[in-house]
Amino acid sequence: MHSFRYVQGRLHAESVDLGHLAEKHGTPLYVYSSATIRDHFTRLDGALDRLDHLICYAVKANSNLAVLNVIASMGGGFDIVSGGELFRVVRAGGKASNCTFAGVGKTRSEIEYALREGIYCFNAESEAELRFINEIAGELGKRAPVAVRVNPNVDAKTHAKITTGKKENKFGIDFDRIAEVYATIAAECPHLEIKGLQMHIGSQLTSVEPFVEAVTKVVPLVRQMKEDHGLKFFSIGGGLGIVYKNSLDSGSADWWSREGNESHPLTIQAYADAVVPLLEPLGLRILFEPGRFMVGNAGALVTKVLFEKKGSAKDFVIVDAGMNDLIRPTLYEGWHQVTPVEKPVSTETHKADVVGPICETGDFLAQDRDLPPVKEGDYLAVLSSGAYGFSMASNYNSRPLAAEVLVDGKEAHLVRERQTLDDLIRGEHLPI
Numbered sequence: 001m002h003s004f005r006y007v008q009g010r011l012h013a014e015s016v017d018l019g020h021l022a023e024k025h026g027t028p029l030y031v032y033s034s035a036t037i038r039d040h041f042t043r044l045d046g047a048l049d050r051l052d053h054l055i056c057y058a059v060k061a062n063s064n065l066a067v068l069n070v071i072a073s074m075g076g077g078f079d080i081v082s083g084g085e086l087f088r089v090v091r092a093g094g095k096a097s098n099c100t101f102a103g104v105g106k107t108r109s110e111i112e113y114a115l116r117e118g119i120y121c122f123n124a125e126s127e128a129e130l131r132f133i134n135e136i137a138g139e140l141g142k143r144a145p146v147a148v149r150v151n152p153n154v155d156a157k158t159h160a161k162i163t164t165g166k167k168e169n170k171f172g173i174d175f176d177r178i179a180e181v182y183a184t185i186a187a188e189c190p191h192l193e194i195k196g197l198q199m200h201i202g203s204q205l206t207s208v209e210p211f212v213e214a215v216t217k218v219v220p221l222v223r224q225m226k227e228d229h230g231l232k233f234f235s236i237g238g239g240l241g242i243v244y245k246n247s248l249d250s251g252s253a254d255w256w257s258r259e260g261n262e263s264h265p266l267t268i269q270a271y272a273d274a275v276v277p278l279l280e281p282l283g284l285r286i287l288f289e290p291g292r293f294m295v296g297n298a299g300a301l302v303t304k305v306l307f308e309k310k311g312s313a314k315d316f317v318i319v320d321a322g323m324n325d326l327i328r329p330t331l332y333e334g335w336h337q338v339t340p341v342e343k344p345v346s347t348e349t350h351k352a353d354v355v356g357p358i359c360e361t362g363d364f365l366a367q368d369r370d371l372p373p374v375k376e377g378d379y380l381a382v383l384s385s386g387a388y389g390f391s392m393a394s395n396y397n398s399r400p401l402a403a404e405v406l407v408d409g410k411e412a413h414l415v416r417e418r419q420t421l422d423d424l425i426r427g428e429h430l431p432i
């Protein structure tokens, strides 16, 4: 479920009016619902309860401290990809000992930091990286817990830019070489403790088949590595897709139980029903690394209409949020429902592009969309933008980063202040 709905004609996050938040904190403004995040965590956790498991939330999806704190308070672990993400987790009250560290290019200082903090495991993506971690652990007089990321060469059937488990992708080590790599590190890397095996085939998967294909392919390898090297865990990564199309209508309480729902063929129960029986016989701890599923539908980007412009080929609604605030539409052809904060009274619509102020043709939030009549000063909400929204935002065109608010019932907390112009140039110097 999610917690964005119209109450007496005004769009609310839980019990808080998005228009009031926009008046108070300005726009563009990211608003997150803590109830939605908790609900998603609880549902996934419940669906997996037959397994000894740990949900390691993928911090990259939304790394606001307050969001991480919600996950930590639910007992979640974290999947991190940088020293910066580890720093955030620790600051947010998360445990380093529940963190897995992924990514193809970890640096010396990041590895040292993670070893000092005592993370759960490094998910290593190459032999060179494994040897590098071994060397650094030796220097620090430690043994580094490691898992190897396997690239199973399975097509996740998602957007090419978020497919990660095919052999032409940069991620992981080829399936056929995994046994040899474990044997080599066991023989030659005394400062590594072989702890697990990991995979992640892609993001925004909307059917269960690629998960099943990948797990079915990798499970025999996991079993063999458990026997040969005493593996403790298997991580099957993240990737659970969410509803983007008309997600406002999909927010009802029974959303996840509606099997075969066309807009969301992959329900959490269908996912669990498919993968749990394959994983249970392994007798290992199973890790899950959902990012988008936890926070995607828990966030909305509120923006203000600046101008309307009629062109000879298209009409444009120009708003104060741009691709620097939400890059998904232009980067991944991401589709987000855009809806006015004040519920339209008529059913009249007209087609327009919703575009931002950035000087790029690719700066759009929605294209060829049937929108209700809007006027200057109206607030629009770009839904399902809690994942890969703010965390991918930039200062392009020297635009300050948006503010973020976390709602909890009737309460709304400003969890990130809007950047100021001074913030924009912090750390810069004239060459004198």
Ligand SMILES: Cc1ncc(COP(=O)(O)O)c(C=O)c1O
Pocket (backbone or CB within 6 Å): 058, 061, 079, 102, 103, 200, 202, 203, 204, 237, 238, 239, 240, 289, 290, 291, 292, 293
């Ligand atoms: C290693 C790893 N795990 C988990 C995730 C989270 O993916 P999602 O947000 O689709 O669940 C990612 C995303 O890129 C990833 O690279």
